[in-house]
Amino acid sequence: MKNADVIVIGAGASGLMAAYTLSKAGKTVIVLEARDRIGGRIHTISDESFFKHAELGAEFVHGNLPVTLHLLKKAGIEYISAEGEMWHYNNGKLAKGAWDIEGWDKVMEKLSHLDHDVSIGNFLQDNFSGDKYEALRNAVSRYVSGYDTADPFSASSFALREEWENEDEGAQYRVTGGYGKLIDFLANDSKTNGAAILLNAVVKEVRWGNGRPEVLTADGKKYGAGKLVVALPLGVLNRGAIIFQPGIDAHENALKQIGFGAIVKLLFQFKERFWETGEAANLGFVLSAEEIPTWWTQYPTHSAVITGWLGGPPAECRKHLSDVDFLRSGIRSLANIFKRKPADLENELVSWKVVNWTTDSFTCGSYAYDMVNSSAARKTLEEPVDDMIYFAGEYLYEGAAMGTVEAALSSGLNAARKLE
Structure with a gap:
């Protein structure tokens, strides 16, 4: 059995941030990663199937985020603005600007007087029922599904109210060369400081009843440590991928009180940038009600790659479709938005990739979103199990950057500081 001061389960942004911080502090660290690569929901591919520096997972730095930007500076990794123009497609027309939701001011007014938390879906049904408000209910639900990848009948009205009242229209960035460069920096620095990062190590069981955590992997190997950091995605934890012996009922119940969305991401590379025409030369994002409703370009880089995004219940309902089915949905959506023939777009397609994270x-x-009891659940999860098992992940972050790489890095850093 291999031993260390700390075992970290998961080599995503949160787990690697914990390993990076702990190894710098002189701790012996073993990171166990189930995949054959590091990065988790960060996955940058380069020169693969004609894609160069394409992000299959996390893509944007959503604002001037302190932990992310500090690390990028420390690693000497550049980043660029990603502030392309917002467009929308509605009633058969592509127009510049965000998609204004008629009646949004009424929703915000009602939300401002809400004194007990309910799901946003129930809030809409209670306050905007009937045929008169059907379009408004659908538009708000579509926004919650797309941006927060949330189920409207689970997502907290209080949390969304806070998000919408404090929306940051500030800077957006992309990491030059991809987020994978930041992941590589954390991993390489950790290894330089003595950490071991083991791939294809699928953790199945954690035994901790004897006062010292013992981790068992699917291939029968055992690892022991004084402390354990569990840095797996919330969705993995909630399907019971790891058995804890003895059970950790309070923490496992708390995990179920935080929402975790569904997402499918499409990357299409065409021969030409057909979306860069006339007034749309600086197009960055397009919002629509198509099968694949949200699209973005690589602006200001003039790349022939365009990315599609399907989130929330629509992604959950369609998650078992084949990649070819998603390809056809994407082509139909782009053909409608940009007034092209689907057959023509198929002929112009150089390469494509569907990433079904769900x-x-x-x-x-x-990524995570708040349900009605999520704030209380996080308080439980921030406390270790018997001072041995600590949790880290973007779902533990409370603030405007929830669900982002910043959230994951911050949580990993916080977990590590408790163990230094």
Whole structure:
């Protein structure tokens, strides 16, 4: 049995941040990663199937986020602005600007007077029922599904109210060369400081009843440590991928009180940038009600790659479709939005990739969102189990950057500081 001061389960952003911090502090660290690669929901591919520096997972730095930008600076990794123009497609027309939801001001007014938390779906049904408000209910639900990848009948009205009242229209960035460079920096620095990062190590069981955690992997290997950091996606934990002996009922119940969304991401590379025409030369994002409703370009880089995004219940309902089915949905959506023939777009397609994070057994979804009892649940999860088992992940972050790489890095850092 291999031993260390700390075992970290998961080599995503949160787990590697914990390993990076702990190894710098002189701790012996073993990181166990189920995949054959590091990074988790960060996965940058380069020169693969004609894609160069394509992000299959996390892609944007959503604002001037302190932990992320500090690490990028420390690693000497550059980043660029990603502030392309917002467009929307509605009633057969593509127009510049965000998609204004008629009646949004009424929703915000009602939310401002809400004194007990309910799901946003129930809130809409209670306050905007009937045929008169059907379009409004659908539009708000579509926004919650797309941006937060959340089920409207699970997502907290209080949390969404706070999000919408404090929306940051500030800077958006992309990491030059991809987020994978930041992941490599954390891993390489950790290894330089003595950490071991083991791939294809699928953790199945954690035994901790004798006062010292023991981790068992699917291939029968055992690892022991004084402390354990569990840095797996919430979706993986909630499907019971790891058995804890003895059970940790309070923490496992708390995990179920935080939402975890569904997402499918499409990357299409065409021969030409057909979306860069006339007024749309600086197009960054397009919102629509198509089968694949959200699209973005690589602006300001003039790349022939365009990315599609399907989130929330629509992604959950369609998660078992084949990649070819998603390809056809994407082509139909782009053809409608940009007034092209689907057959023409298929002929112009150079390469494509569908990333179904929802059916990925090592992710099981997208990222976290708040349910009605999530804040109380996080308080439980921030406390270690018997001072031995600590949790880390983007779902533990409370604030505007929830669900982001910043959230994952911050949580990993916080967990590590408790153990230094």
